[in-house]
Amino acid sequence: MVNKLWEKVKPALSEPVLRCLQKQSFKTMTPIQAAVIPLILTCKDVVAEAVTGSGKTLAFVVPMLEMLLKKQKDDPLKKDFVYSVVITPTRELATQIYKVIQLFLEEPELCHITISLLVGGRPVETDMESLKKGSHITVCTPGRFMDLLAERKQLNLAGRLKELEILVLDEADRLLDLGFSATLTTILQYLPRQRRTGLFSATQTKELQDLIRAGLRNPVVVSVKEKSTISTPILLENFYVIVEPQDKFLFLLNFIRNRRMMKGLFFLPTCACVDYWADILPVFLPDQKVFAIHGKMKQKRSKILEKFREAENTILLCTDLMARGMDIPSVEWVLQWEPPLSPAALVHRVGRAGRAGAAGHSLLPLLSTEDAYVPFIKANQLVDLQDWTQSKDQIKVTQKLRDKVLSMMHEEQKKDRSVFDKGQRAFVSHMRAYSKHECNLLLQFKELPLGHIATSYGLLKLPLMPEIKQVHKEQFVGPKEEIDFNSITYRDKQREVSRLKKLEEYRRTGVWPSKKKKKMAQTQPWEKAKMDKEERKQRKKKRKELKQQNPEGKKGKKRRAVTQAELDELAADVALIKRLKRRKITQDQFDEAFDVDK
Structure with missing residues (x-):
């Protein structure tokens, strides 16, 4: 089936692109590639949904290069214009896509095409210089791209986008999860409407549907799944195990020791958790290389990721920063400390293994109070978790x-x-x-x-x-x-000297110098804070409803309506005053009519 797909699409591809694919040992074509490549080449807007590891990157890179080659024949590419833009949620994914495209640009017929990588973590001036030198293809993160669009004096990026041929939003649902919705809406306003647009993701969300309606014209929706009953790659085995809360680390430690895995990912809940376990885990795994990466590491991330790719017999401690789109060959196991905050994130986490037709495994330890998560994730995300205890391998935790x-x-x-x-x-x-x-x-x-x-x-x-x-x-x-x-x-000796000084002052004054005194009322459980927030929200909603019922903003009790008799009496009094002013009646007659006491 896959060979037939390859033969079907092959005639539409040029020699340089085919030659590069052959150098990369590309002999088969995935269903998402076979479906999307012809659509983009025939100038269709595409919304592509496919499981992780199904080859979505090449599905837009190949037609993008083909479109630029065709444009080059009709009208030579100009140095000052950007013809293709790829927007991704993280700088790691942007770097990965950038490197994939660079492999194609090594071909002599494609070397005239220029490319730039625009991501955070470095000076904006560096990216501005890169664009000025020429960037027919731009791979970027939304925040940095928005910053460069706002810079009009030295760059005028909006003017360079007038000839844009294709826009790609990779991991589009993740872009919206990270709060880039407003940024993307602003970016779309700068781009010409006569363009091709591709949205690629592993899951569809309501926010993504809103973006589709805003940025695409009559798009073709392509949804490719391995089976109707699962949303993960077919060769990926997903397991769960019920553990005692005090034994979770011990179970995972023994599990890692028994596997001797060449490459593994270990997802932890927060950045602080990654920092702590990065100090503790190597003590128990002296023969394995343990790397750590999370979103608060700005400059180090790319170097750490590169070392992890090259190493063997290694494990990477990470947050959900690594859950989307990252293609790391030979990842055998994905371990998780606990379920991710979002159910959809589980699909992306486990999808780091079992990519491109390879076998892979994942394990999720659960507490006894969390066992309902297994049927829930099967119904909600079509992820079938198998009970690890049914396997032959047993992990024992002894008191010793x-x-x-x-x-x-x-x-x-x-x-x-x-x-x-x-x-x-x-x-x-x-x-x-x-x-x-x-x-x-x-x-x-x-x-x-x-x-x-x-x-x-x-x-x-x-x-x-x-x-x-x-x-x-x-x-x-x-x-x-x-x-x-x-x-x-x-x-660290400097930190210790600083701590001792503070400790001495604390013993003398009773107040720790680096901490401000907080009122007791500010310290409350998170559940109580959440309830207070909900109460404030309800009060605000009630005030809004009352305001809608009384749009003129009148306050207090409703005033009694004025009767006709009162209006007639008022008119008579006004007439009497006018008669006095015209001297048609005397002051005594006026006082008598008003019953004024002398």
């Missing part, structure tokens, strides 16, 4: 292992106060993220055994949180011996 691992985690925090601080921040940020789950009816924060979870983090003490009750303190298993937390020092 618990004691040993906990002791080692405690020692790591005692050696360096920065690890202790990271552990506290990681736990608090994790709990805060859990309270914001979209599936909060299934994943309820109030049901979490916070003490057991803090134990799984290997914390030396429970953080000061309003949500932590006495029952949680009883669940928590900390160090066996008493610890003077002020005696834990920073490995």
